[in-house]
Amino acid sequence: MLSKTAEYALRATIYIALKGSEDDKLGIEEIAKGIDSPKSFTAKILQLLTQNNRVISSVRGPNGGFFLTDRARKLPVKAILEAVEEANVITKCVLGLKECSETRPCPMHTQYKDIKKQLKQMFEKTSIQQLVEEFNKGNYFIDNLKGVRKPC
Amino acid sequence: MLSKTAEYALRATIYIALKGSEDDKLGIEEIAKGIDSPKSFTAKILQLLTQNNRVISSVRGPNGGFFLTDRARKLPVKAILEAVEEANVITKCVLGLKECSETRPCPMHTQYKDIKKQLKQMFEKTSIQQLVEEFNKGNYFIDNLKGVRKPC
DNA sequence: GTAAAAAAGGACACAAATATCCTTTTTTAA
DNA sequence: TTAAAAAAGGATATTTGTGTCCTTTTTTAC
Numbered sequence: 299m300l301s302k303t304a305e306y307a308l309r310a311t312i313y314i315a316l317k318g319s320e321d322d323k324l325g326i327e328e329i330a331k332g333i334d335s336p337k338s339f340t341a342k343i344l345q346l347l348t349q350n351n352r353v354i355s356s357v358r359g360p361n362g363g364f365f366l367t368d369r370a371r372k373l374p375v376k377a378i379l380e381a382v383e384e385a386n387v388i389t390k391c392v393l394g395l396k397e398c399s400e401t402r403p404c405p406m407h408t409q410y411k412d413i414k415k416q417l418k419q420m421f422e423k424t425s426i427q428q429l430v431e432e433f434n435k436g437n438y439f440i441d442n443l444k445g446v447r448k449p450c
Numbered sequence: 451m452l453s454k455t456a457e458y459a460l461r462a463t464i465y466i467a468l469k470g471s472e473d474d475k476l477g478i479e480e481i482a483k484g485i486d487s488p489k490s491f492t493a494k495i496l497q498l499l500t501q502n503n504r505v506i507s508s509v510r511g512p513n514g515g516f517f518l519t520d521r522a523r524k525l526p527v528k529a530i531l532e533a534v535e536e537a538n539v540i541t542k543c544v545l546g547l548k549e550c551s552e553t554r555p556c557p558m559h560t561q562y563k564d565i566k567k568q569l570k571q572m573f574e575k576t577s578i579q580q581l582v583e584e585f586n587k588g589n590y591f592i593d594n595l596k597g598v599r600k601p602c
Numbered sequence: 603g604t605a606a607a608a609a610a611g612g613a614c615a616c617a618a619a620t621a622t623c624c625t626t627t628t629t630t631a632a
Numbered sequence: 633t634t635a636a637a638a639a640a641g642g643a644t645a646t647t648t649g650t651g652t653c654c655t656t657t658t659t660t661a662c
Contacts, residue, residue, distance in 0.1 A: 299451050299539050302650065305546035312545075312557050325608070339651050345610065359659025360607045375558075387451050393464075394457035405464050405581045406527075409572045413565060420561045429557045454620065477638070491621050497640065511629025512637045 304384045307343050309333040311353055311378050315366050315430050320355075323363030343382065350381040353426075366426065375429075376421040388418045456536045459495050461485040463505055463530050467518050467582050475508075475515030495534065502533040505578075518578065527581075528573040540570045 300308075313332050318324040326344065330337040344364060347354040353373060356364050379385040391398035391407075392414075398404040400411075452460075465484050470476040478496065482489040496516060499506040505525060508516045531537040543550035543559075544566075550556040552563075 299542060299544065300546065302546070308558075309545050309547075316557075323608095336651055338653070341609075342611095342651090348609090356609060357659075358607085358609045358657075360661065362608045362659070364609090390451060392451065392457075393461050394452070394454070395461075405468075405585060406460075406572075406576075408584065409576050413568050413572060416565050416568070420558075420565065424558075424561050432560065433557065475638095488621055490623070493639075494621090494641095500639090508639060509629075510627075510637085510639045512631065514629070514638045516639090 299387065300379075301382075301384060303343055303382050304379060306333065306335045306340050307347060307378050307382045308375065309335065310340060310344060311347065311366070311426060312429055314354060314364050315371060315426050316433060318363070318365045320365050320367070323357065323361070323365045325363045329364065347378065347381050351377055353377050353381050371427040371430065372425055374422050375424050375426065378426075379421060385421070388414070388421055452531075452539065453534075453536060455495055455534050456531060458485065458487045458492050459499060459530050459534045460527065461487065462492060462496060463499065463518070463578060464581055466506060466516050467523060467578050468585060470515070470517045472507075472517050472519070475513070475517045477515045481516065499530065499533050503529055505529050505533050523579040523582065524577055526574050527576050527578065530578075531573060537573070540566070540573055 310329055310333055313329055314324055317332070324332075326337060326341045329344070330340045333340070344354060344356070348356045348364075351373075353366075353370055354364050355367055355370065356362070376385055376388070379387070391404050392410045393404045393406060395404045398407060400407075403411075462481055462485055465481055466476055469484070476484075478489060478493045481496070482492045485492070496506055496508070500508050500516075503525075505518070505522055506516050507519055507522065508514065528537055528540070531539070543556050544562045545556045545558060547556045550559060552559075555563075
């Protein structure tokens with residue numbers, strides 16, 4: 299469904315949102331270990347996320363690293379996909395037809411349209427902050443993202 | 451969401467189901483034109499579909515070509531994805547985590563699980579025949595698949 | 603102001619997906 | 633039984649995605 303690039307982008311952003319802050323920035327080494335991704339490749343992706351619409355902020359030098367501003371935390375998950383140019387999953391036809399709409403639907407349009415709508419909603423309505431809050435309420439039991447534990 | 455390979459596989463199968471029959475087999479040239487795909491590449495994919503679980507049948511030589519048996523028409527769309535080894539979209543975690551389940555969910559699990567379920571349903575419950583029938587009832591207005599027109 | 607720490611950036615390497623071309627095999631029809 | 637038509641198969645090319653490595657720039661702390 300999503301490329302490795304998009305997966306790492308999502309995982310990294312969520313990881314930074316959960317574990318880091320402006321006062322406690324995270325280094326690329328820790329992030330890559332935390333989300334189980336190749337370090338240099340992830341660094342490149344974080345570059346995209348700091349440039350394109352600034353989902354992630356960064357400072358260089360000692361005590362530097364990556365973090366999310368309050369503004370960034372309010373962004374929808376979709377913003378991450380946009381930064382890595384993969385937001386089109388949300389709108390694309392399942393069969394990959396250039397033209398596929400209500401008036402000129404593809405053979406699977408009827409079956410897929412509601413799912414696509416929900417996919418869109420998910421990425422647009424869910425903010426990064428929301429994912430963090432849900433975590434803090436203890437609704438997750440993730441140690442899937444290494445080093446991030448459910449608060450007791 | 452799906453690879454080109456999967457998209458062409460779906461489009462080709464549906465195209466053959468709609469336009470062809472055992473008595474009126476379709477050649478690779480027509481199919482590729484019909485679904486707007488590269489000919490040789492599509493030929494390779496059709497090979498997969500004739501080998502792996504025989505979604506498509508074929509005969510060589512003059513008057514040969516591709517067609518779907520009645521048995522094949524009853525197959526779920528998922529069978530096509532399986533043949534090109536891409537049925538995993540149905541079960542994969544959005545974030546690409548190896549482990550992601552109800553008891554050990556990823557940070558987006560809550561948001562995604564119902565969508566994944568519906569995706570699964572769509573590919574498993576929709577048969578190729580169903581897509582054809584829906585077309586014949588006139589519920590589509592596709593000429594997206596070239597040369598396939600809504601019956602009047 | 604100098605050394606060290608960190609991200610940024612550039613160049614390259616490797617792998618997988620996509621695409622093309624040519625030859626071989628099978629089948630049909632004359 | 634031979635020519636032609638069609639898919640099957642093999643080899644290779646191209647492009648994109650993924651991944652690594654090394655140098656440069658920025659920043660901080662001493």
